Amino acid sequence: MAVKRVYSHPMNIQRLETSRLFNRFGFGPRPGEFTEALKNGVAQTRTQLLTVPAVDAGAAAVVEPEITDLGRRPAANSKEILPFAIAMRFQSQQMVMWWLDRMALSDNGLTEKMTWFWHGHWATSIQKLNYPLPMFKQNQTLRTHSLGNFTTMTKSMLNDGALQFWLDGHESTVKAPNENLGRELMELFVLGVNRYTEDDVKSISRVLTGYQVARSNGDVTINQNRRDKSAVTLLGTTSAFTGDSVSEFLTAREDATTFIAERLWYRFISSTEEMPATFSAKSAFASRDIAAAVTAMANDSAIRDERYAMVKSPVEWFISACRALELTPSKLKTPNQLLNQLDKLGQVPFNPPSVGGWPAGEAWLSSATAQYRIAFATWLIKQSDLRVLNELPARQRVLKSADWLGVAEWSPRTQAALRRSINDPKQFALLALCSPEYIVNA
Numbered sequence: 001m002a003v004k005r006v007y008s009h010p011m012n013i014q015r016l017e018t019s020r021l022f023n024r025f026g027f028g029p030r031p032g033e034f035t036e037a038l039k040n041g042v043a044q045t046r047t048q049l050l051t052v053p054a055v056d057a058g059a060a061a062v063v064e065p066e067i068t069d070l071g072r073r074p075a076a077n078s079k080e081i082l083p084f085a086i087a088m089r090f091q092s093q094q095m096v097m098w099w100l101d102r103m104a105l106s107d108n109g110l111t112e113k114m115t116w117f118w119h120g121h122w123a124t125s126i127q128k129l130n131y132p133l134p135m136f137k138q139n140q141t142l143r144t145h146s147l148g149n150f151t152t153m154t155k156s157m158l159n160d161g162a163l164q165f166w167l168d169g170h171e172s173t174v175k176a177p178n179e180n181l182g183r184e185l186m187e188l189f190v191l192g193v194n195r196y197t198e199d200d201v202k203s204i205s206r207v208l209t210g211y212q213v214a215r216s217n218g219d220v221t222i223n224q225n226r227r228d229k230s231a232v233t234l235l236g237t238t239s240a241f242t243g244d245s246v247s248e249f250l251t252a253r254e255d256a257t258t259f260i261a262e263r264l265w266y267r268f269i270s271s272t273e274e275m276p277a278t279f280s281a282k283s284a285f286a287s288r289d290i291a292a293a294v295t296a297m298a299n300d301s302a303i304r305d306e307r308y309a310m311v312k313s314p315v316e317w318f319i320s321a322c323r324a325l326e327l328t329p330s331k332l333k334t335p336n337q338l339l340n341q342l343d344k345l346g347q348v349p350f351n352p353p354s355v356g357g358w359p360a361g362e363a364w365l366s367s368a369t370a371q372y373r374i375a376f377a378t379w380l381i382k383q384s385d386l387r388v389l390n391e392l393p394a395r396q397r398v399l400k401s402a403d404w405l406g407v408a409e410w411s412p413r414t415q416a417a418l419r420r421s422i423n424d425p426k427q428f429a430l431l432a433l434c435s436p437e438y439i440v441n442a
Helices: 010-024 033-040 042-050 081-105 110-121 132-145 150-158 161-166 180-190 198-207 243-251 254-269 280-287 290-299 314-325 335-345 367-382 387-391 394-405 412-419 425-433
Strands: 211-213 220-222 232-234 237-239
Touching (some): 010 033, 010 042, 033 042, 081 110, 081 335, 132 150, 150 161, 150 180, 198 243, 237 243, 254 290, 280 290, 314 335, 314 394, 314 425, 394 412
Antiparallel strands (some): 232 237
């Protein structure tokens, strides 16, 4: 996995752990935060990053977009279709920019990082739904429950219009149960692969009949005439389940404990190494308290184990760069160009490629993405005043830039490259943002 180094000196261990805390439980440090964290020590830094404020002033300053119910799509050749399409595109774009701003401007990044994690977990794409309001509502639901109780989250997601429509739940009736939602609920959302049978899929699909979705706004109702109310046998238990009771039943299973711990491990610790049985987030998740599992994960010895490098996804890399360069996503020129840059790298919020979400790890490392990332970084740097670099004496730039970007340690090769550009802040910033040490949180 990309960067492999040995951290044996105590200060290097502190830098490694501090870097990982900033990048895995947030979107990287803003200028000065990493240096301050090193002074405060790992324990205090961890506590600060894991303590969500009652009001996050940075996030609260981001004005919520006006996402409205655009109603039924007009006929293709009608005079209403053009303004409808323009409004649809504008609202969808504003929704993405709003979320990117929240990620970049939050004073405490944990809530947005967990909302981002759950978006990839309950992966739902606007491409099929084609309406922004249900996606906007889902995003707010994920944020509300991002550090709450997983059973409560599961109940809420079964009543989420965007997810229901994405997985054809609105088409499932007592006469014709659709298996998509029930299968993915067990396999991708709660229990994991090979922890259920095809008979279980048929049973849960009967339970999840009757849901109806207003596509334009995501409102969900249950039509009792379309619902199968009979008892089914699911995972060895026979009951006349409802959406709420089947959520309670599934999330209470030991397989759910293991699966969510595995997903946390995969997205926050390592996408290449197998989760050890001793991973403390698993036992902490026994009460289905997400915050407790996240706290345990941040305290686990794996967070300081050099083996567990993680490649930043395109959105994570972009947001961390914005924070370092003191840029606001919505103020970049222009939103269309920004979304095109993210699309080239293969990741745009609200548009995961499948119900399985985005890939991880080395999937983001290729010669093509390297070229796109260089072009993207160049575009960003042109829009930054590079305040931090310009205030640093040239002779200090190599050493101090690691603190600026929250990098544990520059490799000798990267140091040499940076040293050749110490008198050219734009080139220096480009090399740093596209370096292996920045792309891969070692």
